[in-house]
Amino acid sequence: xxxxxxxxxxxxxxxxxxxxxxxxxxxxxxxxxxxxxxxxxxxxxxxxxxxxxxxxxxxxxxxxxxxxxxxxxxxxxxxxxxxxxxxxxxxxxxxxxxxxxxxxxxxxxxxxxxxxxxxxxxxxxxxxxxxxxxxxxxxxxxxxxxxxxxxxxxxxxxxxxxxxxxxxxxxxxxxxxxxxxxxxxxxxxxxxxxxxxxxxxxxxxxxxxxxxxxxxxxxxxxxxxxxxxxxxxxxxxxxxxxxxxxxxxxxxxxxxxxxxxxxxxxxxxxxxxxxxxxxxxxxxxxxxxxxxxxxxxxxxxxxxxxxxxxxxxxx
Amino acid sequence: xxxxxxxxxxxxxxxxxxxxxxxxxxxxxxxxxxxxxxxxxxxxxxxxxxxxxxxxxxxxxxxxxxxxxxxxxxxxxxxxxxxxxxxxxxxxxxxxxxxxxxxxxxxxxxxxxxxxxxxxxxxxxxxxxxxxxxxxxxxxxxxxxxxxxxxxxxxxxxxxxxxxxxxxxxxxxxxxxxxxxxxxxxxxxxxxxxxxxxxxxxxxxxxxxxxxxxxxxxxxxxxxxxxxxxxxxxxxxxxxxxxxxxxxxxxxxxxxxxxxxxxxxxxxxxxxxxxxxxxxxxxxxxx
Ligand SMILES: Nc1ncnc2c1ncn2[C@@H]1O[C@H](COP(=O)(O)OP(=O)(O)OP(=O)(O)O)[C@@H](O)[C@H]1O
Ligand SMILES: [Mg+2]
Numbered sequence: 284x285x286x287x288x289x290x291x292x293x294x295x296x297x298x299x300x301x302x303x304x305x306x307x308x309x310x311x312x313x314x315x316x317x318x319x320x321x322x323x324x325x326x327x328x329x330x331x332x333x334x335x336x337x338x339x340x341x342x343x344x345x346x347x348x349x350x351x352x353x354x355x356x357x358x359x360x361x362x363x364x365x366x367x368x369x370x371x372x373x374x375x376x377x378x379x380x381x382x383x384x385x386x387x388x389x390x391x392x393x394x395x396x397x398x399x400x401x402x403x404x405x406x407x408x409x410x411x412x413x414x415x416x417x418x419x420x421x422x423x424x425x426x427x428x429x430x431x432x433x434x435x436x437x438x439x440x441x442x443x444x445x446x447x448x449x450x451x452x453x454x455x456x457x458x459x460x461x462x463x464x465x466x467x468x469x470x471x472x473x474x475x476x477x478x479x480x481x482x483x484x485x486x487x488x489x490x491x492x493x494x495x496x497x498x499x500x501x502x503x504x505x506x507x508x509x510x511x512x513x514x515x516x517x518x519x520x521x522x523x524x525x526x527x528x529x530x531x532x533x534x535x536x537x538x539x540x541x542x543x544x545x546x547x548x549x550x551x552x553x554x555x556x557x558x559x560x561x562x563x564x565x566x567x568x569x570x571x572x573x574x575x576x577x578x579x580x581x582x583x584x585x586x587x588x589x590x591x592x593x594x595x596x597x598x
Numbered sequence: 599x600x601x602x603x604x605x606x607x608x609x610x611x612x613x614x615x616x617x618x619x620x621x622x623x624x625x626x627x628x629x630x631x632x633x634x635x636x637x638x639x640x641x642x643x644x645x646x647x648x649x650x651x652x653x654x655x656x657x658x659x660x661x662x663x664x665x666x667x668x669x670x671x672x673x674x675x676x677x678x679x680x681x682x683x684x685x686x687x688x689x690x691x692x693x694x695x696x697x698x699x700x701x702x703x704x705x706x707x708x709x710x711x712x713x714x715x716x717x718x719x720x721x722x723x724x725x726x727x728x729x730x731x732x733x734x735x736x737x738x739x740x741x742x743x744x745x746x747x748x749x750x751x752x753x754x755x756x757x758x759x760x761x762x763x764x765x766x767x768x769x770x771x772x773x774x775x776x777x778x779x780x781x782x783x784x785x786x787x788x789x790x791x792x793x794x795x796x797x798x799x800x801x802x803x804x805x806x807x808x809x810x811x812x813x814x815x816x817x818x819x820x821x822x823x824x825x826x827x828x829x830x831x832x833x834x835x836x837x838x839x840x841x842x843x844x845x846x847x848x849x850x851x852x853x854x855x856x857x858x859x860x861x862x863x864x865x866x867x868x869x870x871x872x873x874x875x876x877x878x879x880x881x882x883x884x885x
Contacts, residue, residue: 294885295804331680334883356682367677369605371612383601384681428677 284309284466285330285436290339292325292490299325301490302339309435312462314481314498315470322490323470324364327438330468331361343436357385360434360465364441366425370414374405374424377413378431385432395433403427403457418445426454430461437461439469443476455480474498509552510579511559512538517571519546529565531556545574602683602691603698606665610699619661620703626653631710641718643711644728648852651732651845654739655764661699662743663757665692666875670751679883689744689875693868696740704733724854731851734864738844739764741871748878770843777835784834785820791838792816802881 285307292300300322307313315323328334330341332352340347346354369377378399382392400406403423408416413424422445429437442458443451458480461467471477477484478498486494486501494501515522519537523546526535531553538547552558559576566573610616630646669675678688708729714720743760750756792813800809823830840846844867847860 328676333676333680353682353684356680359680361676361680363673363676365673367672367674369609369674370672371609372605376608380601380605381677381681383604384678384683386682 284344285468286342287326287330288339288341290326290329290336290341292322292329292334293337298490300329303487303490303492305485305492305495307466307468309466310462311483312458312467312469312481314477314484315468315487316472316474316477316484317470317487318472321487323487324440326487327361327440327468327470331359331438332356358434359436359438360429360431362425362429362439362442366421366428368413368421368424371412373410373412374416375409377424378427381428381431387432395431399427399430402430419447419450422446433464435466437465437467439467441470441472443471509557511550511552511562511576512547512579513550513562513576514542514545514547514574515566515571516545516574517569521569522546522566522571523548525565525569525571526550526562529558529561531558531561549579599683599687599691602678602688603695606692606695607698610695615660615664616699619657619699620706623653623657623703624706626650627707627710635710635714641714641720643714643720643725644852644854646710647728647732651735651848652768654736655761655768658736658739658743658764659757659760661696662740662747662760663753664747665696665744666748666879667751667753667756685876685879689872689879693741693744693872696744697737700736700740701733704729721854727851727854727856730856731848731860734861735844735848738864738867741868745871745875745878748875767842767844770839771846774836774839774843777839779833779836781828781831784831785824787835787838788820788831789817792820
């Protein structure tokens, strides 16, 4: 469906995207994960034909973006990082304009616009000027714009950024829903988000692909370094000493005191050892009750650190 | 193209821009009409058309500054450039929208000669010719403004640069009169042009080989032309700059002469600037 072939983008000396290769099959939802400046937006801009690659090319349904840009663009709905909205138009006028530039039939235009407005729930603001909408609604209009013409491919650049938690959940389930009929590439900073909606994840760092796998495999690989955060009622020194002496504990640090008489500590386990049970028994035997215990998700930076070092170990 | 045209036309009248343009244009035109026709009871309307060309300096930047620059500032160019529209279609849509606002304003000013016709006879064909010239001149100026608007994402800069460019064209005829016409200065000027083009290519592409190649080919052409026809460079500066002398062609229309060559000239002039605008937009995507 989508083939990204050896794409490189250079800005002067700076390499934003470095020989990136991947393909996306029909019906797949691909997550594009990476820290700031990794090259996610640049790659998406190249796929959609907004900018040109310095080297390499992109094919969508067999059409080459360089040779038949129109055929490719017809098949892609793009929601850029900043929704490309005309502030001086109402929502309806705007979507009408988008339908026109995407050359949608007059006959089907009205109906498909209604359907899309329903889908992203912007029907009640259709008569309002876009400039007066809240950030979340602007984001939705940006998504609606990408859906117009029901293109087979959707490219969504950080679709949930700036939304409130309720809307994030709504948009995620909407994307999942859309995944039934569209092939989707979406970018994000947040691993749980990508795991929630994507069938496959590509991690990109400094313009290079560093990992490509299903979210399950990826988290399996990443969760091996179990880290727990816990709050224990008891004196700081004794608790810390006890935990550190436990078998399988690699490191333990005090994070601070948030409740009087308790201490928060961060425990890092050795590879592949589940220390939750030993920890519980040891502390309860000493009569230092655990008030809470939860595993700490790796931050994106830590994931990268891990993925990149892992790759190095392999090679 | 039609979609962009319609949107742009609406945008002119959804913001003060369209009204400022029309209001100011009609005001100046009205003042000149009052002073040179009504108060003096003169039927010579065409003198109004020839004396108000200076309003272009002020109103064309207002009309064109937003066209491309606002798209890149608001990132809406992402929508247009990733849609199945061609860049040429986008540029033409915008150009024709600005021209349409101008044409609409011009049609309103047709009331003035109609008013005059109640009081006496007017030279109808001369005035029609004058209007055609005036329209073509304005359309050419708009193409310059559109081009400059595509170079920056700042409206104010676009407006100021457009104003300066139009001012330069406006005073060009006076400038030309003072320029040397001898052969040596013609050759020096041609060489300077070649160096300028090569430098421009270097600063936009950072490709030293291409720019050196352009310089070498350019000098080669100059030498070739010189040996083939050494008189070519006599008055070369003047002839080159005259190419930009939009107002000189306009005088013909004002004298009531309607000939083909200035019409072709104006249309070519606009087409060149529209083409350059398309190139600038395409180019930016490759950088
Ligand atoms: N027009 C440009 N000129 C020069 N450098 C650029 C340009 N656009 C992007 N870059 C550089 O390319 C690199 C990749 O940028 P890109 O916007 O693709 O990152 P990203 O993964 O989308 O980051 P974010 O998560 O912050 O959105 C960055 O280092 C950026 O500085
Ligand atoms: Mg980005």
